[in-house]
Amino acid sequence: MKRIDRSLKVRTGFHQAKWDEPIIFELSKKGERGVLVPQADDEITKEVGDGVSKISSSMLRKEAVNLPEISQSRVLRHYVRLSQETLGADVNIEIGQGTCTVKYSPKVNEQLGKLPGMAEIHPLQDESTVQGMLEIIYETDLAMREISGMDRFSFQPSGGSQAIMAMASLVRAYHEANGEVDQRDEIITTIYSHPSDAAAPALKGYKIIYIHPDKDGYPDYEAFKSVVSEKTAAFFVANPEDTGVYNTKVQEFTELVHKNGGLCCYDQANANGLLGVTRAKEAGFDMCHFNLHKTFSTPHGCGGPATGAVGVTKELEKFMPAPLIDFDGEKYYLNYDVPNSIGKIRSFNGVAPVIMKAYAWIRSLGAEGLYEVAKIAVLNNNYMFKKLMELDCVDAPYIEGKQRIEQVRYTLEKLAKDTGVTTGDIQRRMMDFGMHYWCSHHPYYIPEPMTLEPTETPSKEDLDEYIETLKYIFNEAYETPDKFENAPFASSCHQVDESNMDDPEKWAITWRSYLKKYTEK
């Protein structure tokens, strides 16, 4: 029997599963059951009643809850099929989601999260019965302090943007306490920082001022100087920004803001190349946030459970979200004694399993391991950078000839001009090879952007496969540009009408809203 030729690294034979799987509500068949719950034994009802009649009538539902009625095996098939129609981190070489730091999340940490002592506890339990979990949160706080130089962390925010929102709230609370909240109504950020660095402060009522990059891609210091004043509440910035360019003069920016009485907030969503190398404290920041679901390897939960860890200096501790987790020498406890607290950011104390997985990841690597992570992430990125920059149709603006940190925002402007094939077309075509690919946040300041972040996890083989696939597709763009019009061909889903995504009027977030918008006349 002839073996498949593997000399070409590109998976030209890939085809994703396509199930045409209905929405789970469409599978519902009246009376079908997955589990039949037995009636309680007489012995039990004699002691405690039927379990229902003692519930206050005001709390009882008038109608049965509208859940799909399906057998167990059909439910299982449903979700396995859906999982086959995604391009998740477990099936593709996850390099194409630049800025998202999608790395391998060790399965052993997933198992830890499912241990009964972890999975079966409840946040309303008495402190004395959840000492282990509190210890984990406390110890993760200690580790994050070491990593950042900050003095106190909260794990309440359950995402990066929520953490930025917490930072904006901290800024406001600080100026309120100093009687300067009305005077200081301006937040300065940069156009290559994450859009949430502007959006969250805007939601807190701040005026937003953007700084453009200079010719090397650093935030323009002269422009910055022209707007820092007694009106400045804070400076929100990512470093490196999504271009992968690290602003080595960031301290000059933080010093200027401090001189004018403002605070400095560090968006550390791009921290993967910095672990053990630079710290927020030494760069002059008053607070920072890390995404545990990025840098610290707990998986991205499809927009769901994540953690944005917020850290502050000693001076700002009294404004932190309450409660904080403390240790009195004997036991761990929830400390509500936070005098100027901004209040709760979310219910309870954060997403416990996520904190636990990050803790396990940090402890398994240790200080040296974290530094190693940063070094390999930077090495992988610069290997890829060099290989891609050798191609005629790829370029990357700014700091010519210098290396990047952990990611690069490339431009395919030349490819688009030569062939008419855009970065959006490349994105769709990459799916035909089982690969994820991301362009950029909007708006596109770099034309035809392509943002890649390899992290420390792919091997050289993986990197080469991704690069070879890109090359294969770029070549196609020159030879058969018309092909891109209808891509993807081998994906679960053919082209979707993106105009629907641009129009909130067309959105249906739930099955109920779909029925209401699209089927009820």
Add this chain to the structure above:
Amino acid sequence: MKRIGLIVNPIAGMGGRVGLKGTDGVVDKARALGAFPQAPNRAISALKALMEIKDHIEIVTYFGEMGENEAKECGFKIKVISTIKDRESNQQDTIEAAKRILEEKVDLLLFAGGDGTARDIYNAVGENLAVVGIPAGVKIHSAVYASSPKKAGELALLYLKRNVSKVKEVEVMDIDEDAFRKGIVNTRLYGYLKIPYDPKFLQGKKSGSIMNDEGAQRAIALDVINHMKEDVLYIIGPGSTTRPIMQALGLRYTLLGVDLICNRKVVKNDLTEKELLKEISDKVCKLIITPIGGQGYLFGRGNQQISSEVIKKVGKENIIVIASNHKIRELSGKHFLVDTGDEEFDISLRGYVRVTTGYREQIVYKID
């Protein structure tokens, strides 16, 4: 059945190849220098993009070289509304053709030419008809032109198939060619034409949920109005970015001229430099302006009434610059420019300026 108007300016682009910086008034010289028509082939490239709906459209056009030949070559169904063949076409024919096509109630007007042609089309149809420009001229400053003839055809196709239904206003700019040949750049804003708006043609296919330009302009207007102070005069510069301020206040405005308001009422519309200086002579005054799209001129193009004397009287600190993010991005990193004719004063305006780009949102941008 869809109906498309087609106008080809057969001489557009001829001057460029022979170094004449435009073709206005120098066709014979261009021919003598060996120039040949550029526009017909470019119009054909655009028409070819419409082939998939060929049987569902009728092309309404002028005789011979002004569109009939090109449409025929592509095999379209044609209605020729003028058959004058005994002389060469001229600028007046372009204007006349556009007027006649407007009367024919077409769905869209495609035209091939340069900045001069866009100006003629604007004079004839104004904002009463959606148009798409096929780039064929020497000077292409107007955003009414697609980036290539093929793209012009594709955009027209999307509009006719109703995949794109929005339109946006774009500036019609032109320079005085006589002056330009003598080395003087004198660009004017002539008005606005409406083109089909598809973000895909601006920034790649995955365009996301960017706020449309119109929404951004309204947000800017709200911000400006919120900050208006009592008894202060506001000079409202020309352009479609400043217009929503006047619209939100319910005031009459001059799109291509300068208006003056105070306490939310018009003091005077469409002022000359002299009138401006007189009105603001002893009052506190602020100046609201927007850069010219694609070029970045703050002063000296399209708003010559706001002279260096006027700006000096207002004071640098009282200049309010407004522009949508989209307009800023279209500058592709080029800095703002000023050209008031007073070089020393222009230099004094250099530095960084805050630009209001939305409601409580600004960017810092450099003036060169």
